[in-house]
Every structure is written in structure tokens, then in C-alpha cells.
Amino acid sequence: MPFAVSDAVSRVLNSALDGVSLRQRVIADNIANVDTPGFRATSVDFESSLRQAIASGSFADGDAAVTARGIPTNTPVGLNGNNVDLRKESLAAIQSQFQYSLLTRAASDRLSVVRTAATGQ
Numbered sequence: 001m002p003f004a005v006s007d008a009v010s011r012v013l014n015s016a017l018d019g020v021s022l023r024q025r026v027i028a029d030n031i032a033n034v035d036t037p038g039f040r041a042t043s044v045d046f047e048s049s050l051r052q053a054i055a056s057g058s059f060a061d062g063d064a065a066v067t068a069r070g071i072p073t074n075t076p077v078g079l080n081g082n083n084v085d086l087r088k089e090s091l092a093a094i095q096s097q098f099q100y101s102l103l104t105r106a107a108s109d110r111l112s113v114v115r116t117a118a119t120g121q
Helices: 008-032 047-058 087-119
Strands: 043-044 069-072
Touching: 008 047, 008 087, 043 047, 069 087
Parallel strands: none
Antiparallel strands: 043 069
């Protein structure tokens, strides 16, 4: 029987998963455009907004607004006007995959604790 957990910790984990998921999509877009003339790579910042929402107690109130911002990277531009650094993007992809794995594990563990508390099993 599925059920949703909607406490502050679960909302923080959900917001972090959304941010990392967006970051993965942006990295994939950057890599896909590695040879596109004039393409400018971007990165995603959601951690600063997430930290602010946690510090202000917004998640406890249930009205946290975490925004992810696309930020142009400062990688030097090549001759074709493209600034995608494949090594940098590959490393970012690996890092974000680890972050996503840790967050999904944390969310799963959180759900298990709540399920155990609710059912006693």
C-alpha cells in the first residue's frame, strides 16, 4: 500500500532530488552539444536556495520554494564559439550520479523508518 510522506525532511530530500535531476539534464544537454558551434554550456545551482529554505524553516512550514538557476559556465570559449569542456562535464555527470544515488538511498531509508514507525514492522 503506497503512501506519501510529507514532512520537512522528506520535502528537503525531494527538493534536492529535483535539483540534481535538473543538473543531470543540463549536463546531458551540454555533452550533446559539445561540437555545436556557438553553444555555451551552463551549470545548475540549487544548493544555495536549498540552504536558504532550510535555514529559514520554510520546509517545516510546508511552503518552501527552492529554485534552481542555470548559470553560464566560465569555461574558455573555443574557436567555434563553443565552451563545452567534455572532461569537466563528464566529471560533473559522475558526481551528480553519486549525489542522486545518495539522495534516493536517503529517501528510501526515510520511508522505511516511517513505515516501521507506522506499522511496527
